[in-house]
Amino acid sequence: MNAFSRGSAPLRKAAWIDYGRFLLLVGVAVWLLALGTRGLGYPWQWYRVPPFLFSADNGIWTAGPLLRGLAVTLQISLLSLVGSLLFGLTAALLRLSSSFSARALARGYLELIRNTPLLIQIFFVYFVLSPVLDIGAFASATLALSLFEGAYAAEILRAGIVSLHRGQWEAAHSLGLGTFDTYRHVILPQAVRRVLPPLAGQAISLVKDSALVSTIAIYDLTMQGQKIVAETFLAFEIWFTVAAIYLVMTFGLSFLVRGLEKRMNGAPLRGAGGFG
């Protein structure tokens, strides 16, 4: 936009050429897609999709299986997000602690989780841990996702914490603040703000990874999609719809985080720790 409102004539011209290129790119993509679908010879039946989303009976709207699946996905994602932040924060603080056993514990957790597939972890929690802990499929899924994403969140948070200027610790300590107060009031607010973008990326990964819980018979968005496809053979329409719903969710999350970043920008990142 700025390129149009401001700048000299040659700059404006360059901007127009740039936008022209973009339109050309979109045009080619649409043309390729149209070509592909025609060549496929697939009988598109989009009109059969809406009932799976919602149905309206005498003015009463009821959610279809896809929207019910979405609700489950949202629930699991939200709970796991809280869980992963808890695990992540704990592991990050343990890794930074001066105690050897605390560091070893955190290290063991991180290596174990990050070096095995999420799918296996979900199976492990569901088939091995859940009978011991006496928890159901939903809780198992939430626990597995929390543990998995928590390991990544831990490294992100740790990076944010160690990136702060040493002077912040020293100032807090010289005022007599203990470790807890220093973390809570001085270190974490700054560290979290710095790593908000990668943390948001992790949250988006979590939403997408939650599709794997369909393997332990949880009727999330993916599982509902699978079931409908098995019954109706509307493979393309349903999977496109499911993908679009995931896209809306993750885009929504990105917007949310961007808003949060702006709101937190009362004091910008620069100048942290004395020298600009």
Added chain:
Amino acid sequence: MTAQARIIEATELSKTFPGGVVALDRFTLSVGRGEVVVVIGPSGSGKSTFLRCLNGLEEVDRGTVVIDGIPLDHHRKNRLLIRREVGMVFQSFNLFPHMTVRENIDLAQVRVRRKSRAEAAETTMGLLRKVDIQEKADRYPHELSGGQQQRVAIARALAMNPKVMLFDEATSALDPEMIGEVLEVMRTLAAEGMTMVVVTHEMGFAREAGDRIVFMEAGRIVEEGETERFFGSPRQERTKVFLRQIL
């Protein structure tokens, strides 16, 4: 000087950094109540390390530090007690950038001194008036000039109502035109009877506000003495050379 009158007693402090640099070499110094001691010396002589050992920001290898009768040892409680009584001002200000000026000064009053918000706010406004920066109370540190930030940092340390103030090259990071305003605040504090240990290169301030000058090099005291005597008739050859270089 009686033992009671000495508020800082640092005895035989030794510290070697991992790289092998000797920062303190059996360094002994005591400071009386209300005394202003100015520590000078070439860079790398251990001045800052000495200050940082006084409130436990740096660990000594050997030696003892006792502040107002409390030993700075491995007991966490003693360490926290000492840090409450010892305020510190840093070269790089180290204000908390995500908090306003007011919040910076309130924090430790509420969290450490357990004051109510209202009490803390009152103290804060009083201190901001003292360092003449009350109109910036709701600004963030990055909106302030260096001199203003350092004055806020002094107010933040004073908010704990400390018995001792340590100044670690408080004006070294400032633009020349801002040094005066910070030194002014420090002079006022000295005149009010605050016990101060000041590491600085500002010889004007040392002469004017210092009761005693300590010249150190390579972690040891080369010469110390009352301000007038020290500048008027330095005894050590090394001191004379150093003073000639910087004056």
